Amino acid sequence: MTKLFDCDMHPMANGIEDFLPYIAQESWRERFQAKEFTMSGRAMDRYYHPAGTTLRQDAVPPGGGLPGSDPQFTKVDYLDRMDIDVAVMLPIQGSAVSSWTDPVAADVFSTASNDYFLDNWASFDPRLKMAITVSPLDPEASAREIRRHKDNPAVIGIFMSLVNILMGNRYYYPIYEAAVECGMPILVHPTGAEGCYLGAPVLSGGVPRGYAERRTLFPQVAWSSITSMVFEGVFQRYKDLKIVLTEFGFSWVPPLMWRMDKEWAAFRIEVPWIDVPPSEFVFDNVFFTTQPMDEPKDLSKLWEIMEMMNGERTLLFSSDYPHWDIDEPDYVLKRLPEGMRQSVAYDNAARVFAERL
């Protein structure tokens, strides 16, 4: 039986009311309640989702509420049915703050989100582990939030949403420093704010018209992030930093690495601190998740890509439950080369998160 370590699962809250008990200051409780509050970073005014929602409607709990909002139903519908051994929870609603402008509000919200999910989910089933949400608007506050959870064994990673500052920029270094100190990998995931809000990461070339275009282009953010981190020397400053790029796909990884290596040969003079081919940093410090799995007609082409990107070490299984574009474990496992199956399904993630397990 193949063990499964899912690096991308989203527990949901049903509304700000869930978080209010975890917000100490009355002023902030009042403020969040008074606002017409949406716990989503998605620009629903701008983009119409063809399915009406990003959540699986068949995953609505029997008692109602959002898909993924009931730990008991999630246990049955997800952990047990899919036979998941370890799941990394990424509370996607906390990443809504990447479209906000108030760093204090973002910090209060992220902190409340973390405490809510730790209290109600992480303690519910030992298979559920947390990637705490940290705000990208105030890296110093985020570093404090990371250290606050340093000794909590349920917290195994950091879910960092992005603003329109590339990940190699020193702006983020307080977060990286805390991550390394606490032995927590940083997970990055599309938040829905990309290309929708001033201040959120942009998509290049212009504004996509619809969901199909926009979703196709999400990997641009990952390309930019990796390139920035590598060339700005992040992995030399923070040798033990691990970055897990979730839901950005992976079939683009080999050509990105070729291109970085080629440009490095031409521009080493600009980045003389890069003393080995940039692709080596990618192999050592950056990890990718399987969902959404690309689906070429000839599966062997995908296997070639997996080999080229050292997938037996860099690729991690992810489902994205309870989102509409979920990849079922069986579906993914069948599409992995046999020799890589156990590594991708479990072993690679176990190694990436080893310090926290």
Place this chain on the structure above:
Amino acid sequence: MDEKTAALAPVKPSGAYDVGAVEDFEFDVVKIFELEIGSVGVVRTSRGFYAVRNRCPHMGAPVCRGRFGGTNVTSEPDDLVYGFREDVIRCPWHGLEFHMSTGESVYGMTKGRLITYTVDIEDGRVLVSRRRGGNARPSTSS
């Protein structure tokens, strides 16, 4: 820097080419000569003369028409440290860097290397030998 002359034949029994008087060479300016053995770049530095074949191993570019000087040596992030002074030729195509003294690619970043020729000074004349081989690489602190 890109001065060219008609293809020169060897003038010495040893097969060396006389490419001019020492004082005809400005310091740190690569002069290019069309010799029977091919196009060769010659530079005068404070450590002596270097000569390399004017052909980049990457795509065959006239490498000696690139910028000559030093380059940034390996450093800590955000720290630029200049070194390898008077030794690095930077190919005008793709920016690959080579040591003029040894022909080696800077930090071994490319597989290929430049062909180097021994330069001798006799009676104030600069003689480029047919013999391949260069001088030791200057230190980074130079």
